[in-house]
Amino acid sequence: MKRRTLLASAAMALGLATAGIAEDKTKVGFIYVGPVGDGGWTYEHNQARLAVEEKFGDKVETVFVESVPEGPDAERVMTQMVLEGADLVFTTSFGYMDQTINVAKKFPNVKFEHATGYKTAPNVSVYSARFYEGRAVQGTIAGEMTKSNVVGYIGSYPIPEVIRGINSAYIHAKKVNPDVQFKIVWAYTWFDPAKEADAAKVLIEQGADVILQHTDSTAPQAAAQAAGDVITFGQASDMAEYAPKPRVSSIIDNWAPYYIERTQAVIDGTWESVNTWNGIGKGMVGIGEISDAVPAEVKADALALKESIASGDYHPFTGPLNKQDGTPWLAEGEVADDGTLAGMNFYVEGIEGTIPQ
Template sequence: MKLKSLLLSLGLLAGATAVQAEDPLKVGFVYVGPVGDLGWSYEHDLGRIGLEKHFGDKVETTYVENVPEGADAERVITQLAKAGNDLIFTTSFGFMNPTVKVAKRFPKVTFEHATGYKRSRNVGTYVLRTYEGRYVSGVAAGMMTKTNTIGYIASFPIPEVIRDIDTVYMAAKKVNPDVKIKIVWVNSWYDPGKETDAANALMDQGVDILIQHTDSPAPQIAAEKRGMRSIGQASNMSKFAPEAHMFSVRDNWTPYYVNVAEEVMNNTWKPSDYWGGFKEDMLTIESINPNLPADVKAKIKETYAAIKSGELKPFTGPIKDNKGNIVVPEGHSLTDEELAQVNWYVEGITDEIPR
């Protein structure tokens, strides 16, 4: 009788284990903006949807949008961990410290933080090589500007944004020695009103090409209204500015989200600092406008191909900062670790970085 009870117990336990093994991987996402921002958060959510399409009922996803960076982020991340999510993606730089803090309290949950640099046993980081897209943008802007003045609408003075401004200017300067860059900081990732005001302020100062590191299509719309030019950020923004839009640099998160989920399912995940770009098809050039001159369209494609193949590495020395210091020695290409610490403007940019 005892043996029968024991076998029955073992059978029940085996059955429970089988059911548990078939449970879907629960994956949570935290977005700094609305999924309808048509930029950064919008593309992250397309990545989430791509994850669902790839795995079907093997995954169950949820997301929280419009999460401010700071205390609210910690609360939201904690709620997702308490809700039983096995894997949580936090998708903005300002979520870094809250992510690391919550991860310590939930050691069995896997956390992935976008654009940060702090890792631990259950926290990995991932980032796009957005500077690759900015280099292509700078080349095109430098060739197209008639006023020799391009404008950059910047969000926050973090390394990602600073190095992208540098890349735009270096690329533009290479094809147009007379080019200047004007920068307006809006201190927001997504604020269509501020983005519109910044775009108009730049155009009032003689800017005729707009590049943005913010997430709404507002700058595209502003450029269209005033007959200027613009380059889309994070998603394909061509429909908002049929004439003004030159092309968009689109983020594609699906490959990474699928890969990480697979690793967690297979118990092979390890914390790392992942960088994806043109080579991995996580950044793409989309909707090159047919109304661009033939030589500009050809140069866009040529520059993209050179970066994708590894022939062209934007941060290869010699590079001086705008104080005259050599920040990248001749022949050296910045490593990922060094790229993550860029906090200087290159020679020729007359602005100061906000502190």
Template structure:
């Protein structure tokens, strides 16, 4: 009897393998740091996955895993995905960097795309990110105009270059239009924890902030801003449910075109290890609708700023700019190079807090 079941099982497995070999769609895996229902970061990556499905139909199969912790455990999740048949894996958070490269070294035939990182140790790893700081410049500009208490509260996730860059960019452009504005930064040490994010927003509001910016993934800070009757900005996704207030504008990450293009290249065999970093111009970063809560002239000047960044005429990090300690960073008219931006670990002059280490 036992032998029979074993035989049957073997037969079934063989049949399954044959069936798979027959159509054999190209399998693309996605690793998400939060749930796809966060309406923020992971949601937008999942929109990119759906765009891939739509673009290639039966030729692709996509799989994904949500809530994968950053760090060593991610290795297991990525490996499982490959054993599940993935030919290409998108790992969509900074903290997967080491894990992605470690797994990539073991599976040279699988292609890896790591979001927001900089390590490409093997030729099968690419990195990509969006120039979120361009979007930050626009909402910083709006925040500088809109704040009445002159205190902008900023919820940071982890003190990594991507987040620090965003704080600097938002601050520079808020100061440009409002010399009295100050930023208060709270580090939540999580990408996704609605209760902690809401508490962080409330702590900032208690200190007098009347504008909240977030670099975390849930909509909880929007709810806290709504409660307090102040304004906020959608992060990573449009968060339009909170318009017209508290959400007065948003930074939207549009990954879909990149995902579709890269999966296409992988299927054709033209895929190469690259480092992609695109902003408002190519459309990887979008500014969500500015609501009527923003005065018309501010909307106009913000749009102008957005367009000058998109055309490449203006770079958000243009000198003269000093570091927080007062030492010179960029001379008049000088533009920050990508290397410095990618590894940014300092605040610009005028920001008052310390970056935790």
């Protein structure tokens, strides 16, 4: 009997120790709008999740749910993730904003990080990248390389993040090519290869020989490749499988340092609600290798622009700039403030068409 008592006590002690270890492990959850294999936006968020696992090892457990639609069901998925023990949840798409706030209210001890939104709470941070800086580089290449003077742009949703990108690309294409025109097709999706391919084909039929996209799949790359003499840019991820042409460069989202930093803050008990908006200079926005399909002088111009943005010597939204209707926006040398950029709901002068409501 004594032996059994000792064994039971040892087992109980071991169980408590094991429970303590499990309790000490930080659980980090990720909600994705697309599949992890999309080759773009969600792929890069998932690469960052894997970097968190590599950095922290047994100290952290990560979980994720992919292809979660923006809307009411996202709230259910977030709630379930928290009920299953998540200490920190990254909700990685703009359309999760209200759902993130709602769930955060119910679980004040859980930390939430929402990508590309603007609503915060004591336990909700927001973070985004200055993608418009990368669009300036792309616009420079597009303006110099187009032969038809028609650049096509596939928009996802008409939200400030996407409108900023269109404006930045256009401003910089126009600087190097006064004759350039932008044609914009709204896909109303972040990830739908069929819709994205159709949008690319429509733009190519309208004369575009350069395609930019703010959608997540590689379908526009494939459509451009099939069309022949059309160039593209990787979106969110390098999409280098289409290099050296049609993909001539890319914007690469590098979330790993941020995810590691914020996970460490939860582990340390130092997490606070913050608003982070970094760009090329801080490494959150990367410019993928510019391929040999780009002439040397064009590449040099693009890289010089990248360096001037990274150093802070140049801001992509520097006046003189007018709004689409011709009203003055920025005077000579004036730089747009972050508040205006964060809520941007207008095209700059020269872009044709209206922003859908």
